[in-house]
Amino acid sequence: MTHREKVKYFIAEMKNRGVPTFTAAPPLWRLIWLLGFKAPPPYYESFVTLAVISGIFLGVCFMGFTLLIGWLPAAAIGLSALAGCLFGVRWASSFRRRMDKISMPDWSDYPGRHPAG
Secondary structure, three states, X not given: OOHHHHHHHHHHHHHHOOOOHHHHOOHHHHHHHHOOOOOOOHXXXXXXXXXXXXXXXXXXXXXXXHHHOOOOHHHHHHHHHXXXXXXXXXXXXHHHHHHHHXXXXXHHHOOOOOOOO
């Protein structure tokens, strides 16, 4: 099974479990896959990986916004770093809690014996 097929299968299975598509495959991960990276869905990433990827993404976006509205660069960088760290940890915690509630095989073994239908 190709990576793309595994991801499609995962999204379908999560939808059947009541998890919204936007949560199972967030836009940031869709961008990562579109760029050709074979990263597992966020439910299968480690806490640190989730925190770093999401924190950097939000921090960069937030910094661009704060600079655009005229903040001083030092303030924009400091606040963006803080916001990125807090958001990254919060987002990673949320995904880890959800993954602990559902029983899923490791990504390397996915889909395993868990049918999507």
